[in-house]
Amino acid sequence: MTKETHEIYVFGTCLIDLLRPEAGMAALRLLERAGFRPLFPQAQSCCGQPAFNSGYRHEARAVARAQLAAFARELPVVVPSASCAGMIRNHWPALFAGEPEEAQARALAARTFELCEFLDRAGLVLQDRGESVRVALHHSCSARRETRTTASAERLLEQLSGVECLAPAHAEECCGFGGTFAIKQDALSAAMADSKCDAVLATSAERLLSQDAGCLLHLQGRLAQRGDTLPVQHIAEFLWERIA
Amino acid sequence: MNVPGSMTTLRARVREALGKAPVRRNFRAAMDGIRAKRAAALPDATDFAQRRARAAAIRARALARLPELLERLEQRLEANGIQVHWAEDATQANAIVLDLLHRAGARSVIKGKSMVSEETGLNDALGEAGVAVVESDLGEYIVQLAGEPPSHIVAPAIHKNRHEVAALFQAHHPQREATEDIEGLTAEARQVLRRRFAQADAGISGVNFLVAETGTLVLVENEGNGRLSTSAPPLHIAITGIEKVIERLDELPPLLDLLTRSATGQPITTYVNFISGPRRADELDGPREVHLVLLDNGRARIHADPLFADTLRCIRCGSCINHCPVYVQVGGHAYGSVYPGPIGALLEPQRLGLEAGGSLTSACTLCGACGDVCPVAIPLPGLINQLRAEGVEPRPDSPLPDAGRLRHRGEALLWRLWATIYAHPHRYRWLARLLTALRRLAPRRLGAWTRWREAPRPAARDLHRPGARSGVLR
Numbered sequence: 012m013t014k015e016t017h018e019i020y021v022f023g024t025c026l027i028d029l030l031r032p033e034a035g036m037a038a039l040r041l042l043e044r045a046g047f048r049p050l051f052p053q054a055q056s057c058c059g060q061p062a063f064n065s066g067y068r069h070e071a072r073a074v075a076r077a078q079l080a081a082f083a084r085e086l087p088v089v090v091p092s093a094s095c096a097g098m099i100r101n102h103w104p105a106l107f108a109g110e111p112e113e114a115q116a117r118a119l120a121a122r123t124f125e126l127c128e129f130l131d132r133a134g135l136v137l138q139d140r141g142e143s144v145r146v147a148l149h150h151s152c153s154a155r156r157e158t159r160t161t162a163s164a165e166r167l168l169e170q171l172s173g174v175e176c177l178a179p180a181h182a183e184e185c186c187g188f189g190g191t192f193a194i195k196q197d198a199l200s201a202a203m204a205d206s207k208c209d210a211v212l213a214t215s216a217e218r219l220l221s222q223d224a225g226c227l228l229h230l231q232g233r234l235a236q237r238g239d240t241l242p243v244q245h246i247a248e249f250l251w252e253r254i255a
Numbered sequence: 256m257n258v259p260g261s262m263t264t265l266r267a268r269v270r271e272a273l274g275k276a277p278v279r280r281n282f283r284a285a286m287d288g289i290r291a292k293r294a295a296a297l298p299d300a301t302d303f304a305q306r307r308a309r310a311a312a313i314r315a316r317a318l319a320r321l322p323e324l325l326e327r328l329e330q331r332l333e334a335n336g337i338q339v340h341w342a343e344d345a346t347q348a349n350a351i352v353l354d355l356l357h358r359a360g361a362r363s364v365i366k367g368k369s370m371v372s373e374e375t376g377l378n379d380a381l382g383e384a385g386v387a388v389v390e391s392d393l394g395e396y397i398v399q400l401a402g403e404p405p406s407h408i409v410a411p412a413i414h415k416n417r418h419e420v421a422a423l424f425q426a427h428h429p430q431r432e433a434t435e436d437i438e439g440l441t442a443e444a445r446q447v448l449r450r451r452f453a454q455a456d457a458g459i460s461g462v463n464f465l466v467a468e469t470g471t472l473v474l475v476e477n478e479g480n481g482r483l484s485t486s487a488p489p490l491h492i493a494i495t496g497i498e499k500v501i502e503r504l505d506e507l508p509p510l511l512d513l514l515t516r517s518a519t520g521q522p523i524t525t526y527v528n529f530i531s532g533p534r535r536a537d538e539l540d541g542p543r544e545v546h547l548v549l550l551d552n553g554r555a556r557i558h559a560d561p562l563f564a565d566t567l568r569c570i571r572c573g574s575c576i577n578h579c580p581v582y583v584q585v586g587g588h589a590y591g592s593v594y595p596g597p598i599g600a601l602l603e604p605q606r607l608g609l610e611a612g613g614s615l616t617s618a619c620t621l622c623g624a625c626g627d628v629c630p631v632a633i634p635l636p637g638l639i640n641q642l643r644a645e646g647v648e649p650r651p652d653s654p655l656p657d658a659g660r661l662r663h664r665g666e667a668l669l670w671r672l673w674a675t676i677y678a679h680p681h682r683y684r685w686l687a688r689l690l691t692a693l694r695r696l697a698p699r700r701l702g703a704w705t706r707w708r709e710a711p712r713p714a715a716r717d718l719h720r721p722g723a724r725s726g727v728l729r
């Protein structure tokens with residue numbers, strides 16, 4: 012393989028870009044460690060999901076269209092967020108149905124991967140250098156159902172000899188983030204977060220991980236408001252921290 | 256009436272439901288039980304996928320030929336001696352039922368579980384006309400005593416624990432010895448209801464499936480009350496939606512199998528009733544007259560809409576409701592609709608119009624759990640999301656009542672502003688720079704977000720800057 016074929020795109024996502032760039036950096040480093048040359052197009056912003064899930068498809072399309080231009084080359088697009096990966100993969104083709112960009116959107120959907128899925132498929136070998144720790148992996152709904160990539164995340168964590176992965180009760184259940192749901196139905200969203208937080212705290216996990224920045228933001232914000240001190244981390248950050 | 260109505264009322268009901276901590280704990284346990292049963296009854300994902308593909312195909316085929324099958328059904332039913340009545344809306348359906356009761360001189364009715372009669376508000380209509388109605392299904396009977404609507408389409412009293420039921424029974428059956436034991440309570444209800452069956456002038460029931468080929472009404476149940484209400488009184492009136500028809504009898508077993516497994520985890524229910532006509536001349540029992548009221552109530556309109564017609568595949572198993580993370584927090588009454596949970600969020604806005612029912616789509620995180628378990632593979636999350644779009648940005652020819660009516664200027668403006676920035680790389684970069692530079696000034700309060708959660712802080716440097724160094728600019 013030439014160096015050229017090792018090039019891949021990274022779509023950082025808007026949340027990670029502005030609120031958790033360290034997760035994005037960790038993703039870039041993990042991809043480099045796996046032997047790729049990650050390209051970070053500067054013209055990227057957001058996959059359009061917030062507007063899409065609020066019914067504003069015209070606006071979602073406008074924003075998604077800009078990403079089509081930013082990721083124009085025929086390279087895999089790796090996304091450190093299952094919900095944004097799921098948006099591109101599962102919803103862009105329909106979002107662009109009948110539009111001039113339909114074929115382009117389909118092609119991009121077909122070459123889009125969630126980070127853990129991509130690393131897992133690439134056969135990244137992780138050498139654990141950290142102290143032993145118990146973690147809980149929050150399966151985001153989009154990792155579980157949109158991209159079906161929770162197993163990839165688990166396989167990556169399993170490689171880490173010092174890490175014990177605990178499953179909280181009702182692990183299959185949504186944490187209540189849901190994008191604008193968190194604002195439109197704020198009390199309901201908080202009640203769901205509380206169920207999730209209680210279940211995680213009931214395990215002896217020392218850290219909460221997820222493949223999704225959205226869920227983390229919501230859960231971390233709720234934990235902090237409740238006065239709970241459980242550290243919360245994007246899985247990319249955690250993986251990098253263990254092997255760096 | 257408790258219409259789904261505006262966001263504020265939905266929010267108010269949700270708040271009220273969230274405030275009842277002990278009820279919520281009971282309810283959680285009940286829902287966990289139901290989920291576990293379904294999981295045990297459908298343990299293999301591949302097997303479930305195959306079964307549901309078959310079931311979905313049967314339902315889709317029937318819907319594709321709906322007018323033709325309904326015609327066949329009517330002919331076969333009439334040939335069997337079952338009289339068919341068509342109702343366009345709730346008022347008409349209730350009028351038909353009342354008329355049938357009047358003609359038979361019926362003053363008291365025993366009713367088997369029927370969500371469609373909840374949809375038409377039949378009990379109230381009968382009550383106003385001076386006809387006494389008693390619900391025969393235990394769960395329905397409990398909510399009737401409590402003066403509440405069902406909170407679930409399969410398990411109407413799932414929100415009540417046995418202590419509450421015992422208190423209700425004590426208040427309504429004062430002559431009976433008080434008990435809190437489930438068997439005792441069931442026995443008590445049975446004794447009270449048995450007398451009602453014997454006395455009732457008419458029985459009213461719902462229908463699970465209508466078989467066009469044979470002209471059969473199929474009704475599943477576990478308590479035998481449905482069988483009694485449809486066979487003990489001299490008059491039986493069944494009421495159901497027009498979408499319940501299937502073509503052939505041999506299509507029934509795969510549907511029944513998935514219906515009961517999805518609903519209660521049972522491979523089959525205790526009773527499966529096949530009603531194919533009134534009492535014949537040489538028979539000793541059974542009603543002398545059987546009528547079927549076929550209700551449209553918006554279904555024909557939904558059927559004609561290519562985007563949402565799949566909604567009608569629903570076989571009312573309640574599995575989507577059981578697996579909904581919102582429903583499990585607040586229960587069915589918080590929705591304020593006849594059908595709660597995901598199927599309610601999908602069906603009610605179509606049935607009632609987006610103005611009245613559209614806010615229900617906000618009681619959904621689009622987590623996808625419902626879509627995973629639906630035995631007829633209705634893409635619930637996708638359709639609920641599509642409904643949100645119909646509310647604010649409808650198709651030009653959208654047949655949905657009140658399409659576009661949920662668009663609010665302020666919100667629309669915000670999204671336009673958002674798109675104006677996020678669709679233009681330079682503006683977005685400028686925003687990112689501004690946010691990161693002014694991060695120390697970031698507000699600690701962000702409306703509804705910070706009512707429950709601490710505010711997120713913008714990063715010191717957005718990912719674009721290190722991203723550009725680590726990766727390659729293009």
Ligand code: SF4
Nearest residue numbers: 569570572573575629
């Ligand atoms: S939508 Fe599907 S899961 Fe929900 S009640 Fe109908 S058939 Fe059952």
